[in-house]
Amino acid sequence: MSKLGKFYITTPIYYVNDKPHIGHAYTTIAADVLARWHRLKGDMVFFLTGTDEHGEKVAAAAEKAGQTPKQFADSVVSTYITAWKRLEVGYDGFIRTTDPNHAKAVQDFVNKMVDNGDVYKGKYEGWYCVSDESFWTDLQLKDGKCPECGREVKKVKEDSYFFRLSKYQDALLDFYKENPDFLSPRYRANEIINRVKDGLKDVSISRTAIKWAVPFPGDAQHWVYVWVDALINYISALGWPGGENYKAYWPADVHLIGKEINWFHSVIWPAMLLSANLPLPKKVFSHGWWTAEGQKMSKSRGNFVNPLDIADRYSVDALRYFLIRELPLGDDGDFSEKALIARINGELVADLGNLIYRILTLAERFAGEFRGSPELEPKLDISKIESKMDDLDTFGALNDIWGFIREANKYVNEKEVWKLSGDELSNALYNLLEACRIISILISPFMPETSSKINAQLGIGPGTLNDCRFGRFKGRIKKGEYLFKKVEQKA
Template sequence: MGALTAISDVKAVTTSSYITTPIYYVNDKPHVGHAYSTLAADVLARWRRLQGRRVYFLTGTDEHGQKVEKAAQDAGMDPQAFTDKVSQSFRDLTATMGFSNDGFIRTTEERHKRACQALWTKLVENDEIYLGAYEGWYAVRDEAFYGPDELVERDGVKYAPSGAPVEWVKEPSYFFRLSNWADKLLAYYDANPDFILPASRRNEVVAFVKSGLSDLSISRTSFTWGVKVPGDDAHVMYVWIDALTNYITALGYPDEAAPEWQLWPAEVHFVGKDILRFHAIYWPAFLLAAGLPAPKRVFAHGWWTNEGQKISKSLGNVIDPVALVEEFGLDPLRYFLLREVPFGQDGDFSRSALVNRLNGELANALGNLANRTLSLIQRNADAVLPEATAPTEADAALAAQVAALPGVVGAHLDRQEFHLALEAIMAAVRDANGYITVAAPWALKKTDPARGLAVLRHLHDALRVFATLLQPFMPGTMAKLLDQLGLPEAARGLDALSTKLPGGLALPPPEPLFRKIEQAA
């Protein structure tokens, strides 16, 4: 097609990339929201590897705090045994969803306790922590305090904005001097305008910080399931300083000579919008107060509803990603979750929408394009790849679109615009289907066989680009397509797109890539 040699803006790089998910509470089994966060991180990590970067992709579980202690009691289990069991279910999800994480952190690990205590000690040395007493409205479920103006009362019970009941708590507590950090955080946001994405979330955080910050309670004496405060065993660290520290624990902190430490600061922390405040305010304040760099970006994604209803255990409509994989296949589910909804916005999970994406875009558009092209090569080109030819005027539009595609997709993924990256690829797939219909290579075998082979080669080149770019989203299926296209393992990175495949390469018979789903009437 001439497109592959024109791709000059996608080059292998040697820089590193540290990408994280939130660490997940072990008070219940994983659901589609957990899969969604980790999928986004997985796709970006796979893309960075395609670029030739050194990548460390971390996920894990948050295992301390009053909420976990209570869940263990309700299950009649010791907290450590309970967290061991539930944490394993999150490890199992990484395998089920095909995630490529390099590390899995648990906050009950000894290395994490050491890191938390080292960070705490550094903050004490820098006069950022003091002992006081706290009283206020506290929600155990949210592990957060709320102001009186944030509460609603029903039937004599006060509730947080999240719907969690609150109780009045008074206890001694260590505090972090967060009130000193408002101006410094605002300056950091100004200097790093893409630190918080999407922009709507950034605006929320900036407005919150401008309204004034109070010092932050960072320890508890009302329960014991947590990391002990150095020098004061009566206190355990509040979950947010404990949980957030996981991101540097995994890189070897406090040993700044550790091999992985050079990966800090993180390129992106992926989080749900409900925990953005902790990641975009508390976490950079802790780090900067300790003399450490803040992460480069915190991206807050939205929530899923189920067929228009809020997801909740009481409604019995929690979406089980394992069941969806079994029903629809792994790669169609991965594709759908990042294709259906603009990343950063709330979205509604609909089975019919998933089926429509699978049947329409994957099976009919991409799958049929691959099968038609490769079947014609089998029949009309003796099952070998035709020689590359320069595009004619009729080929030029698709050739230019395909040539630009890696750069377009890369720019979207740099901003975590997964839906736009997929839309750009699928727009090119649609145009390639239009091209094959107009060019009709099946008819050219009799009238102009040389032109017919040229058309098939242009289509093969386009499919190579599509399959290469879709690897992070659908790794298993795209590996099959790249096999059918005759691509060796060494030629599946972005930098390899600038090298044309030699004509005469033997290609295997194609096999269907996607299984269409019949919808009930």
């Protein structure tokens, strides 16, 4: 068992021009699973999420709604907070880039880069989409057109402050080499390394036209570019520079992100930190994308999956389980209700729900003591599950946990436990109840509500990773309802 430590995990801060959809829910639930896992281990955990509230698009959306940008942001932020509460996301910090201490941290950070000689004034040349009022770089354009709406873009030129990203090419390449786990998953590392090897261009970090932003320190004509502002949230939320949380938790153990923002997190952010002379995060993990029923999700198609609808229709835990169980964290996947229903019926109902119900039915009827030898314990390899979780292989770990659930079901069937009596029955029930108790602990990061329900039926409190060994079963059985209901498929 690894020694106790601290674990700081972040999600991206979500842009408030949109309501939470399945993509946001995926990143946030995955981060929550990892945070809960580390709490089970006894680690000191800080799990940060939040919202990105500056920029032209927010200002424009607010104007359209007849509100100030801050009023508009407030209303969208509350939809995020409500969604995370409903989806059992237990974060420790929620950062808003409109928080006054965040703006102060952004200015302090930019000043550090200036002091280090890494900021100069120049001309920004880029692309502007009139209809979206948004700026794009060459790299962001899609076939020479706006990546957001597909319309023509026009070239713009304005005064801007630049960050000497080019200066950090060698330092970044050295850092990637010395920290092979930084760029994760590894199969995405080469893409970044090769682009950095090709050479880095200095990046624009201020705007004059976008005024819903943090004022640029020392120049009243300029505003900090939204991306720079956003990245600094990971330390401003900890109270950088002086905050206790900053001292306790930085550097981040994992920045969990979607692959579309990998460049910003794997290249620009570490270079900014090098410039400010601050420690670099340990890992940037970029996960894949979801399609919906085989289709790319987009505004024009209007097919964004609403995670709250899915939670209402099935259950929060069914959604959480599906998102993690369907694919490894780095891969792309497809969200389909058919696949979700197949997992509910085949795994949550038939494997887990049935196991608990069958065992508790027998255990409640049994009058004697539950005692025996731990025959089922060798079927469980906790250290393997733990090392997978440490590698962010939530998919593999959940698969192994499920393997143990199936072993327990197999034990019931092979022993024909319902036919046993006396010491043999006592021994079998002892094994199965201990298995259920441990299964409940292991699934708790993935399905917290289901774990609580199992604990209530077993008459025990929540456990930790250290409790995942067979001991003496001490619960007081009180069988409840089925954990999951079978979903009838429409013909």
